[in-house]
Amino acid sequence: MSAQQQVDSININGNSAPFSVYLDEDVYKLEQEKLYRGPVWSYLGLDVEVPNAGDYKSTFVGDTPIVMTRDEQGDIHAWVNRCAHKGALVCRERHGHSDDGAFTCVYHQWAYDAKGDLRGVPFRRGLKGIGGYEKDFDMAEHGLRQLRVATIAHMVFASFDQQAPELEAFLGEKMCENIHRIMHKPIKLIGHARQYMQGNWKLYSENSRDAYHGGLLHLFYPTFGIYRQSQESEGVLNDEGYHNYFNVSAPKKKVDYAEFKEEANREMQGAHELKDPRVLKFVPERDDSVGLSIQSLFPSVVLQQIQNTLAARQVLPKGVNGTELVWTYFGFEDDNEEMDRHRLRNINLVGPAGFISMEDGEAIELCQNGVHRDEHERSFIEMGGTEPAPHTSPIGMDENAVRGFWKGYRKVMTSS
Numbered sequence: 001m002s003a004q005q006q007v008d009s010i011n012i013n014g015n016s017a018p019f020s021v022y023l024d025e026d027v028y029k030l031e032q033e034k035l036y037r038g039p040v041w042s043y044l045g046l047d048v049e050v051p052n053a054g055d056y057k058s059t060f061v062g063d064t065p066i067v068m069t070r071d072e073q074g075d076i077h078a079w080v081n082r083c084a085h086k087g088a089l090v091c092r093e094r095h096g097h098s099d100d101g102a103f104t105c106v107y108h109q110w111a112y113d114a115k116g117d118l119r120g121v122p123f124r125r126g127l128k129g130i131g132g133y134e135k136d137f138d139m140a141e142h143g144l145r146q147l148r149v150a151t152i153a154h155m156v157f158a159s160f161d162q163q164a165p166e167l168e169a170f171l172g173e174k175m176c177e178n179i180h181r182i183m184h185k186p187i188k189l190i191g192h193a194r195q196y197m198q199g200n201w202k203l204y205s206e207n208s209r210d211a212y213h214g215g216l217l218h219l220f221y222p223t224f225g226i227y228r229q230s231q232e233s234e235g236v237l238n239d240e241g242y243h244n245y246f247n248v249s250a251p252k253k254k255v256d257y258a259e260f261k262e263e264a265n266r267e268m269q270g271a272h273e274l275k276d277p278r279v280l281k282f283v284p285e286r287d288d289s290v291g292l293s294i295q296s297l298f299p300s301v302v303l304q305q306i307q308n309t310l311a312a313r314q315v316l317p318k319g320v321n322g323t324e325l326v327w328t329y330f331g332f333e334d335d336n337e338e339m340d341r342h343r344l345r346n347i348n349l350v351g352p353a354g355f356i357s358m359e360d361g362e363a364i365e366l367c368q369n370g371v372h373r374d375e376h377e378r379s380f381i382e383m384g385g386t387e388p389a390p391h392t393s394p395i396g397m398d399e400n401a402v403r404g405f406w407k408g409y410r411k412v413m414t415s416s
């Protein structure tokens with residue numbers, strides 16, 4: 001089957017997809033073209049990662065290398081990290097600062113400004129009448145490829161597509177509200193963690209939208225009482241279905257482990273206690289009761305508030321069998337020293353080796369290894385329904401947002 005036929009065969013309601021979409025090189029190529037360069041906005045980073053003029057961060061949109069910069073006016077720009085001369089990477093560091101605001105390719109020293117415009121070419125007019133470019137060589141025609149850039153709260157996004165709707169329209173009202181809810185005041189950067197998974201990026205995109213596995217795979221949650229399937233919760237999708245968030249209320253009273261026995265979680269002995277329970281502590285920070293929020297924004301980022309752990313997880317495809325997950329942790333500018341310490345302690349919950357999240361990387365690899373060879377067989381995504389509903393409450397007994405992901409993915413991938 002061609003890549004397009006495989007994508008066409010995804011159920012239109014998102015409740016089943018052929019395993020080949022995790023394995024096929026042609027599907028991967030089609031995604032780079034139709035999806036990552038299509039009418040979507042891809043997350044680049046947080047504005048606090050480039051606080052000053054001349055700061056930069058190199059990252060990716062899909063698998064295309066991109067640099068995010070800040071110019072003298074304070075504006076953020078994004079350009080393809082590929083010299084207009086020979087295609088070399090211009091920027092070779094993940095983060096940095098350019099004192100003179102120039103970005104110079106190491107190969108032939110072509111120099112660009114923060115916007116990506118070409119500013120200098122060595123020996124442009126040759127030397128003593130020898131060599132150099134023709135008289136009609138115009139530097140304005142040899143800049144770096146620039147992307148549209150837009151921000152919401154502190155999140156910076158970019159798009160290759162001039163036709164893509166404005167960022168806020170792309171995200172939809174509900175998604176924007178929850179971003180502002182999580183980032184309700186100025187933030188500060190804490191740091192990064194990076195994780196490489198040997199599995200297709202869509203397996204991770206499903207995982208972050210999969211409420212069904214929360215209390216089942218992640219035993220830490222129910223064992224220590226910070227999440228269980230009967231907690232007050234809701235799931236919200238945008239119109240296309242491919243963005244979603246889960247918001248779960250923090251337990252209101254002391255957790256009664258005896259209650260858990262009624263619920264469908266495995267191994268609910270619930271007798272375990274941590275020697276140092278401070279890692280579990282939740283300090284309310286907003287005018288709501290939400291203690292856990294996981295928001296997946298198609299195609300490239302998960303924004304999370306788990307207890308007091310705040311992070312953006314950037315999902316980067318690395319070939320058909322690989323995904324890099326870049327965790328960027330943040331707190332609030334007005335956090336005091338005690339809160340800084342608390343957040344650092346809380347971070348043990350989520351990350352590449354987090355008490356709650358390390359199993360996800362393993363689950364992705366289990367699926368990638370499991371689907372091998374039988375590409376025509378299909379997933380079965382009918383927990384709690386056969387199509388995506390815009391709102392569900394409570395969550396945990398459904399795969400609603402996973403269906404939403406596939407419905408939206410299919411729509412982007414099959415549009416002409």
Ligand SMILES: [Fe+2]
Binds near residue numbers: 207218357360
């Ligand atoms: Fe998970």
